[in-house]
Amino acid sequence: MSASTTSTEAHPAELLAIDAGQTGIKTRLRLADGTTHDDLFAGVLTDRPLLPQLAEVAESIVRTAGTAPATLTLGVSGLTDAQAEAEALLQRPDLAGILRVVATHDSVTSFLGVLGDRFGSVVAAGTGVVTLGVGPQHSVRVDGWGHIMGDAGSGYWIGRAALDAVMRAYDGRGPATALTDIVRERWPDLDLAYPQLQASHDRVRTVASFAAATAVLAADGDDVAGGICRDAARELALAATTSLRMAEAPGDAAVGAVGGVFGSELIRSEFTAAVNAERPDARFVPPMGSGLDGAVALAGLGAQHPLRERFADVRRA
């Protein structure tokens, strides 16, 4: 008798939830007896086809557990066609036991993890940033348009502004800043910083890596770094208030702010002040749970929930 047969007979799997971000893919398998098994895989590569990456993770878990879950839920970074991905996952031979797939963008699972089924806005600001607003009737997405044309206030945005400020100080267009020492640690000859960065295969992450030091220098009183962090906070607040307005959320709606950028106390407090200037009654709430909790919640959300318009929910015929 194989281990997998034992496992299936003992505890059939109810749900496999996947939170697929660029930094890591987190998974949770829930069995019929209520026990859960969490796992972590390497992050999703958003410039390659998503399906093989998601399928490989799901198949690996099903293989190990020896049981296919009735429901598979996914929140995926970079997902642009949830319907197509959900249907394609149901077609994978190794996932034949799955009866239902619910797929959505990771901004939705992030929202559900932070606010659950409450109305409000969640700003998730890491290397990129995406904001989701949910009101009684509908939900809206604000920004999350990537490092070239969007992601205002994100880690990339802050790092890019820091590099720009360093080069302005270097050629005489801008004031001196302690950011220069930070950037020189990476590129001692500033003349060569830009060709080396442009030739790098990891440009986005490299640029965003300067955000943390920028926040530290801002807290230490560097004017240039402080200006960048305050501008970032205002961009994040604009996204939050815009999402509340566009989603027609109630005046006392909840606001959640998650992600590495909010690790800066300066950015967090400027963000709160800027949101309150526009929305005095907004309630800032700590996250109820993680994006993985949000992926679990996907399975149980009512058919009338305003976020349902952002899901693909596919059942086997």
Add this chain to the structure above:
Amino acid sequence: MSASTTSTEAHPAELLAIDAGQTGIKTRLRLADGTTHDDLFAGVLTDRPLLPQLAEVAESIVRTAGTAPATLTLGVSGLTDAQAEAEALLQRPDLAGILRVVATHDSVTSFLGVLGDRFGSVVAAGTGVVTLGVGPQHSVRVDGWGHIMGDAGSGYWIGRAALDAVMRAYDGRGPATALTDIVRERWPDLDLAYPQLQASHDRVRTVASFAAATAVLAADGDDVAGGICRDAARELALAATTSLRMAEAPGDAAVGAVGGVFGSELIRSEFTAAVNAERPDARFVPPMGSGLDGAVALAGLGAQHPLRERFADVRRA
């Protein structure tokens, strides 16, 4: 008797000048009798090694002409180590007849083409932008730090700002703008614009391609497009005035503005006004010649010229 022997005996080549830009590589071969032969090759790829690309062009011309020029001069986009490139070119077996190589960044040949040996500032603004200032004692470079951390006011900078403004109008953060129709011609579904742009192998050129339409809409009175163009003009003016100040150029120094961005009358006039606000006596001058003329001029520049510090000038031992 071969054609090349005939050619060499009749008219030995004095000079081969190369202006190697990203759009095209322009060459001029000057023979002892004063006649010149111009040619055009595909543009230099700045994310690949430069030497093979430059050597191939020079070798092809030497082969066709049947005579190696005494002097080879080059202005090269993306050049970061002129000394190494110049020495390596002298080592190529097929360029054995060349006695001297002068190599520099294309911002230097652009300056020489526009202002010749006068003091002043040249702003060259196309997809990217680089500004050079020359005073009696020394020369300075301002910006030209590439599309990620620099190139303020360039075609890329304008196009990126236009895309950002379109997405802000789309998600409710910003005012409506006619730029939206332009961007929708390329990406009818704006939700998909950013993943498609990020996956493109021609991102920089694609972004910069929106600059021309932005200038047209600005001239037509679109407020958002107008704001972007005025901001760009101020960035370009800041680079010009900074370069004059850092190079300690005289008050009545010449200012040259070249490149596609200055094809916008709005940008050109805002640029002039902003430079004059800081430098009332600056003289705006039309270009004396092209970047290729500047590459030719490289060969004859005196040893005391302030731009000499930006050259590699290598002679065969």
